[in-house]
Amino acid sequence: MGWHLTEDIDDFLARADDFLRSKPALHTSPLTRLEKLRKQEEAGTLFGRLEQDGEVRAICYRRPSQRLLLTAVTPDQADALAAELAGRPLSGVTAEDDTATAFAEAWQRRTDVVPVPGVRVRLHRLGTLTPPEPMPEGHAVDALDRAEIIRWCSEFATAVGQAPFADERSWAASNFADKRFTFWAADGPVAMAGATAMVAGMVRVDPVYTPARFRGRGYAGAVTFAVSQAALAAGATDVVLYTDPANVTSNALYRRLGYVPIAAFTGYDFR
Known part of the structure; x- marks a missing residue:
């Protein structure tokens, strides 16, 4: 199991698209935003996927000057991602409540940057x-x-x-x-x-x-x-x-x- 990072959106979506489409309601934001990025590539956008046994289990992406968007992961998986991203500029994170908190705490441990809670939203189906x-x-x-x-x-x-x-x-x-x-x-x-x-x-x-x-x-x-x-x-x-x-x-x-x-x-x- 491990995180794989790339700036190639076609390579990323070739592996991650089935995962995103498996839960279209929960993945509404990455589905719509990644579709736009596929059509209008944005330099400096970083994509990541978490794979286990050849299957994608989670994804993330970070646009320039934007928060990291992360799908649901465990605290250990969040910490592993923080380790992969440490040393890169990161303005914040947006994710489901538990995942966002786990990543924010992991990022603080690894960078000494203090996370500040910001926007909160509720998703309805x-x-x-x-x-x-x-x-x-x-x-x-x-x-x-x-x-x-x-x-x-x-x-x-x-x-x-x-x-x-x-x-x-x-x-x-x-x-x-x-x-x-x-x-x-x-x-x-x-x-x-x-x-x-x-x-x-x-x-x-x-x-x-x-x-x-x-x-x-x-x-x-x-x-x-x-x-x-x-x-x-x-x-x-x-x-x-x-x-x-x-x-x-x-x-x-x-x-x-x-x-x-x-x-x-x-x-x-x-x-």
Whole structure:
């Protein structure tokens, strides 16, 4: 058993793709991000796979200036990876809670860098889709012009503390550009939901956004229902989304629609 590191994404995916597709819901982030990296290679990205008896048991990858993303491993496996990566620049790690903590502690032991807990998210998988009750007035709309989509994405980015998009070029380079957007319209667009392209039968609903002036009217639930229903109609076997565990309102909303929590993730920054 051992970790194998490479900067060759084709070599990496040739060995790791079956593992990633074996659990498409849990592996939603690496599946979508690695698909983008396969199409648009990024210099300096490091990929790793953990093999045992000729089978891949876990993977990781680190983009320049980004946290290491790591699938579930034991504390010993996390320590072995920390040993392999020691001496390389690493800004942090994101993984399921226990794995993130195990790697952060191993990294501190080997580098004396203090890990600082950061972002926490909860992953949900759709069970039985249930329409919101009551359904608000309006209807789902897929077609808005690109300028309008960019404006909405910029407004969402600002709302979550990110930089808005200066122009179409900066938006096209972002993770937003790969998604399909649906809007709920009630005398104009009032809520937005994005969805990733289907990979291994998995679609992730991301992001969901309602401007403050339209909140409290059920629009987020309606547009999330519409996007989820469209994913199922297209043949998705896993429809997932992330939430902020501290946001009681949104977590309750998604449970009513049929989403069930399946994992929690933590990001640590290494300062």
